[in-house]
Amino acid sequence: MNGLSLDVANEYQKKPKERTILKGRFFRGVLIGFLSFLFVLLLHEFQVFRPLERKSWDLRFRLFSSPPKADERIAVFLIDQYSLDVYEKQQGLSWPWPREIYSYLVDYLCHGKARAICFDLVFSESSIY
Numbered sequence: 001m002n003g004l005s006l007d008v009a010n011e012y013q014k015k016p017k018e019r020t021i022l023k024g025r026f027f028r029g030v031l032i033g034f035l036s037f038l039f040v041l042l043l044h045e046f047q048v049f050r051p052l053e054r055k056s057w058d059l060r061f062r063l064f065s066s067p068p069k070a071d072e073r074i075a076v077f078l079i080d081q082y083s084l085d086v087y088e089k090q091q092g093l094s095w096p097w098p099r100e101i102y103s104y105l106v107d108y109l110c111h112g113k114a115r116a117i118c119f120d121l122v123f124s125e126s127s128i129y
Contacts, residue, residue, distance in 0.1 A: 077105070079121075096125045 043049065088094045093101075102119070109117050 096123070096128070099123075 084095050106117060
């Protein structure tokens with residue numbers, strides 16, 4: 001019976017030491033995780049990942065998008081610099097266009113039974129019309 005009680009006493013004595021080891025491992029793990037986070041945050045601030053992001057952007061779109069699956073009922077009216085220049089030469093209206101033009105566009109699209117109309121424009125300048 002003495003041998004059994006000594007084994008139990010030895011096991012009990014090991015537990016505080018194991019707890020200390022586990023505490024040390026836990027704090028080291030937290031410290032390594034925190035330092036890794038700070039390192040990645042620093043890399044992000046100095047825009048180290050920016051060139052990789054730009055280079056992989058087109059590739060990701062080619063791999064993960066499905067242009068043939070796009071709904072053919074969706075129409076996009078794109079107003080770019082070339083369009084603005086042509087419209088100014090043909091119609092004599094420079095940017096910013098009168099707000100009335102957008103109302104005509106909405107009326108035209110509603111007449112064509114458009115289910116949704118979205119404008120992605122910033123009306124930052126006041127209209128001269």
